[in-house]
Amino acid sequence: MLEVFRDYINSKTSITDAAFEVIKSLCIVKKLRKKQYLLQEGDTWKYHAFICKGCLRAYRIDDKGVEHTTKFAIENHWTGDRAALLSGEPASYNIDAIEDSVLLLITNENFITICKEVPAFNEMINTILNKSFVANENRIHAAISYSAEENYQNFLRNSPDIANRVPQHMIASYLGISPETLSRIRNQAAKRQS
């Protein structure tokens, strides 16, 4: 599965074979069966996780026991609990596999080492961080600005690859609406089509 990671890096920057060997040696391959947890609320979390194959979701559980999906991650995405990683505090997110998945884990310590040793990798990571920062800003804007239906249509438009792979009730949770509401939105949209 390490070729997936190599291809990913190559698509974003250019590093030497030697540099990749270093990176490779610090990667832990982790396989997850569908429904298995990568991380549970309360755990400590020390990794950057790159997805070679599969699909995961990160979510929090509120006082009423309801799950709220904060993000999905598929091939060539990163996931983890950034807050917990940076602070050392117990995780507030749960992350589990929606499909059988293969990940690469890199401890934050090793990750920092790689960034120091391989400037191109560091650059790449900075760019990714910036992009996801902007993506988060856009998601905030969407959440406060648009109706449930608009948000759903935008999600379909922007993330068709994810929309096709994850169960509908998780999309509802991601959008902050009930599964019933999403079902009705789809139903009405379909009617309008015809």
Place this chain on the structure above:
Amino acid sequence: MLEVFRDYINSKTSITDAAFEVIKSLCIVKKLRKKQYLLQEGDTWKYHAFICKGCLRAYRIDDKGVEHTTKFAIENHWTGDRAALLSGEPASYNIDAIEDSVLLLITNENFITICKEVPAFNEMINTILNKSFVANENRIHAAISYSAEENYQNFLRNSPDIANRVPQHMIASYLGISPETLSRIRNQAAKRQS
């Protein structure tokens, strides 16, 4: 106003006087009167903006002409349109002053120079970026998980300094609810108190 910036840096890290002189020489002092724009949708945006004094808001305008406030910024905060800065595309945000304000502007180019020249500054910026990344994740979680009232109470709890300074209808816009709804939420909360 540069002492404010110096104090801010000192509170986060430690840099030499010489380093600060370099930084200082690259800062542009910008004064804004209340209601004046720092940035308008469509403008190009090249700066990192640090607020020495005052209060600003960033917002977008939807197709119906409604403003949606995405963030507030007061003393010792940074603001700007990160997406536009990184991409070079025209800004999609408007930023204006809620009070008479004094900012320091640093062009992205100079900013990068400073980060290279002054490692401690670079570290500081990284930490800030990470923290606001996490703050954004929390805001997303809040937006999809909690009711209007819960979000308002959390806002009061987490940002009393801002809540006291900005008009109520902007808080409503920040929370993604109508001004009337916020007024009613406050009213009901007040009744419950007594």
Place this chain on the structure above:
DNA sequence: TGATGTTCTTGATAAATGTCAATTGTTTTT
């Protein structure tokens, strides 16, 4: 192939929030 659990849909109803319009209160400007 059943049997089981999960997911999705649908209906009835309740609750939350938005919209429009009028009114009052508060700042700003002249």
Place this chain on the structure above:
DNA sequence: AAAAACAATTGACATTTATCAAGAACATCA
């Protein structure tokens, strides 16, 4: 100080979304 502009409140009503309950559709797996 008066006028004008802006901000907040309130009421009546519409719309959106949530909740609860039931059943249908689908997937999983023993």
